[in-house]
Amino acid sequence: MDFGGLRAVNGVSVEMNNHEIIALIGPNGAGKTTFFNCVTGVYTPTRGDIHITPPGGTTVSIKGLKPNKITEKGLARTFQNIRLFSNMTVLENVMIGRHIRLKAGIFGAIFRDKGTREEEQRVIYDSYEILKRLGLARYVNDLARNLPYGAQRRLEIARALATEPFLLLLDEPAAGMNPQETKELEGLIKKIRDTENVSIFLIEHDMSLVMSLSERIYVMDYGRLIAEGTPAEVKNNPEVIKAYLGEEAIA
Amino acid sequence: MKRNEILKMAGIALWFVFLTFPIMVIKVRVTDQVIVWRWHNMFYIGFGTFFGGLLWRFALLRRKATRKGAASKVLGYVEKTGLPVLFRTVRTKITERRNRRFLYVALMVFVIVYPLVFSLYQTNIMTSALIYVVLALGLNIVIGLGGMLHLGYIAFYAVGAYTYGILYRSFGIGFWVALPIGAVLATLVGVLLALPVLRLRGDYLAIVTLGFAEIVRIVLNNSGSVTGGPQGIGGIPRPGFFGIEMRLAAATTYTYYIIVAAVLLTIFVVWRFENSRLGRALVAMGEDDIAAEAMGIDLTKTKVIAFALGSLWAGIGGVIFASRTTFINPGSFTIWQSVIVLSCVVLGGMGSIPGAIVGALGLILLPEYLRAFSDYRMLMFGAILVIMMVFRPGGLIQKKRKAYTFPTEEEALS
Numbered sequence: 001m002d003f004g005g006l007r008a009v010n011g012v013s014v015e016m017n018n019h020e021i022i023a024l025i026g027p028n029g030a031g032k033t034t035f036f037n038c039v040t041g042v043y044t045p046t047r048g049d050i051h052i053t054p055p056g057g058t059t060v061s062i063k064g065l066k067p068n069k070i071t072e073k074g075l076a077r078t079f080q081n082i083r084l085f086s087n088m089t090v091l092e093n094v095m096i097g098r099h100i101r102l103k104a105g106i107f108g109a110i111f112r113d114k115g116t117r118e119e120e121q122r123v124i125y126d127s128y129e130i131l132k133r134l135g136l137a138r139y140v141n142d143l144a145r146n147l148p149y150g151a152q153r154r155l156e157i158a159r160a161l162a163t164e165p166f167l168l169l170l171d172e173p174a175a176g177m178n179p180q181e182t183k184e185l186e187g188l189i190k191k192i193r194d195t196e197n198v199s200i201f202l203i204e205h206d207m208s209l210v211m212s213l214s215e216r217i218y219v220m221d222y223g224r225l226i227a228e229g230t231p232a233e234v235k236n237n238p239e240v241i242k243a244y245l246g247e248e249a250i251a
Numbered sequence: 252m253k254r255n256e257i258l259k260m261a262g263i264a265l266w267f268v269f270l271t272f273p274i275m276v277i278k279v280r281v282t283d284q285v286i287v288w289r290w291h292n293m294f295y296i297g298f299g300t301f302f303g304g305l306l307w308r309f310a311l312l313r314r315k316a317t318r319k320g321a322a323s324k325v326l327g328y329v330e331k332t333g334l335p336v337l338f339r340t341v342r343t344k345i346t347e348r349r350n351r352r353f354l355y356v357a358l359m360v361f362v363i364v365y366p367l368v369f370s371l372y373q374t375n376i377m378t379s380a381l382i383y384v385v386l387a388l389g390l391n392i393v394i395g396l397g398g399m400l401h402l403g404y405i406a407f408y409a410v411g412a413y414t415y416g417i418l419y420r421s422f423g424i425g426f427w428v429a430l431p432i433g434a435v436l437a438t439l440v441g442v443l444l445a446l447p448v449l450r451l452r453g454d455y456l457a458i459v460t461l462g463f464a465e466i467v468r469i470v471l472n473n474s475g476s477v478t479g480g481p482q483g484i485g486g487i488p489r490p491g492f493f494g495i496e497m498r499l500a501a502a503t504t505y506t507y508y509i510i511v512a513a514v515l516l517t518i519f520v521v522w523r524f525e526n527s528r529l530g531r532a533l534v535a536m537g538e539d540d541i542a543a544e545a546m547g548i549d550l551t552k553t554k555v556i557a558f559a560l561g562s563l564w565a566g567i568g569g570v571i572f573a574s575r576t577t578f579i580n581p582g583s584f585t586i587w588q589s590v591i592v593l594s595c596v597v598l599g600g601m602g603s604i605p606g607a608i609v610g611a612l613g614l615i616l617l618p619e620y621l622r623a624f625s626d627y628r629m630l631m632f633g634a635i636l637v638i639m640m641v642f643r644p645g646g647l648i649q650k651k652r653k654a655y656t657f658p659t660e661e662e663a664l665s
Contacts, residue, residue: 099547
């Protein structure tokens with residue numbers, strides 16, 4: 001992925017299979033979020049391609065699609081610095097997540113025919129169920145900006161889940177959390193993977209979370225992949241250690 | 252307030268006297284070729300600025316919170332008069348479910364009997380105000396819900412009015428046929444504007460919409476053969492009742508009821524839209540369009556719908572406006588008019604329907620009812636606007652999100 005003369009992502013290939021939890025790690029500035037943004041449609045890769053195979057579907061390329069189209073295809077993302085709809089209630093945030101799985105148009109909005117009414121009821125019910133599953137039910141009518149930080153992070157995940165993705169992309173979900181909260185997040189992500197039938201791809205800096213959560217890890221530095229493998233393999237990889245701790249640490 | 256603040260205020264007052272010296276003190280009477288020195292004005296300005304300034308500083312301090320110092324002492328006195336308590340009880344009473352229904356009924360009755368109780372002049376004023384209510388509600392969709400700064404709203408109003416005018420002049424089409432045509436045409440023009448502004452945000456969107464409104468006005472001004480140019484189109488008929496033309500008094504009342512119906516329709520549609528999938532998508536887009544797009548909302552479609560739906564009401568308002576004043580010219584559709592509608596929405600409360608209504612009524616009716624103060628009414632009006640913006644920038648009636656009720660676990664199981 002080139003930005004003018006700067007090659008931010010240089011030949012990075014990631015492969016994911018169903019129900020896996022994959023992590024992408026690397027020092028700051030390695031190009032992880034750029035890679036992420038290429039996958040989610042914020043940028044169009046200048047070279048290379050992205051193929052997805054939704055469950056029960058055919059393999060398609062999503063390169064060049066706009067973010068909302070990609071979400072429709074089944075990829076949902078969260079943001080590194082939380083981007084909730086601050087002045088909407090918690091429930092409404094999740095209801096927005098349901099947007100693409102609903103049909104009501106301007107006609108339905110104004111005339112509220114039976115189909116639209118039922119759809120609205122279902123949306124409210126389904127969104128509330130998602131909130132319950134993520135432990136946010138008691139905040140249901142609170143404004144999103146009034147939530148504590150940890151709850152806001154969970155709300156972002158809830159909103160992403162509402163889009164019914166088969167792949168959930170988490171951008172530094174543990175940022176700003178203390179060890180206790182991180183442990184809870186780890187349990188939550190595992191639970192989501194097991195019960196919600198999604199695969200998870202995350203960018204993360206918190207090594208303990210990455211090591212205990214992921215099945216495979218990809219490591220980036222200066223735009224390139226420098227290692228990939230299981231947590232055990234990656235932890236002992238000299239290239240990885242060099243990238244994080246510098247040359248001296250090996251000697 | 253500390254001593255040097257008071258000294259500063261005195262200094263400001265003196266400076267202000269100096270600045271306004273040429274205007275307020277020196278007056279040239281051209282008829283007699285004589286200069287009149289109005290020294291008394293110096294004292295008025297000086298003391299007025301000094302005490303007014305102190306009052307202003309005090310009010311600002313009070314707004315900054317806290318119960319400390321001189322501010323709280325006066326607050327204490329104000330509380331004793333019982334007024335704040337009165338306001339608070341009124342507000343809680345009004346928002347209670349039962350009372351609210353009663354209030355609506357009372358309001359409807361008042362609205363319906365208005366022309367029968369008040370004079371023709373008052374009815375006319377109210378009609379004008381209600382047209383602005385429709386405009387404010389329409390603009391509220393784009394600005395209040397969608398968070399897009401739209402400075403060219405009056406262009407669609409002009410489209411509606413001129414549609415009626417031109418159709419009448421060229422084809423003799425009457426009000427009731429022109430109304431839907433004007434509405435549809437305004438909507439199409441709204442879509443036309445939405446397309447080039449899709450990628451723009453904030454200030455750039457504002458400038459482009461402003462430019463668009465000016466383009467419309469200038470085109471209307473210069474297309475003499477079609478639009479009558481600066482002279483406009485006159486003799487536009489008032490709405491007829493099944494083809495019967497009415498005399499002025501009856502026609503005015505009839506127009507009043509038409510606009511009331513339009514207002515009710517607008518409120519209904521906007522309210523339904525707000526609480527629908529598309530309405531929520533629009534609000535989300537206004538909050539954070541990147542997140543909204545990531546959640547699957549098609550930004551293009553949503554923006555176009557917002558602009559189209561917004562301009563629809565301006566078109567309807569325009570047709571009714573043309574039929575009410577029976578004469579239209581480009582001078583009625585300047586940027587200033589756009590700003591007035593914008594002020595209605597902002598002052599009343601962005602995003603809330605009662606806010607837009609109160610804002611429009613307040614902004615249009617207040618100068619009318621302040622006529623008693625003749626020379627000073629615009630001054631008072633301006634002062635009210637400034638005070639509103641400093642102390643309640645969210646508007647009079649701020650938007651509250653809808654709260655949903657759910658049975659708790661115990662209730663659900665029982």
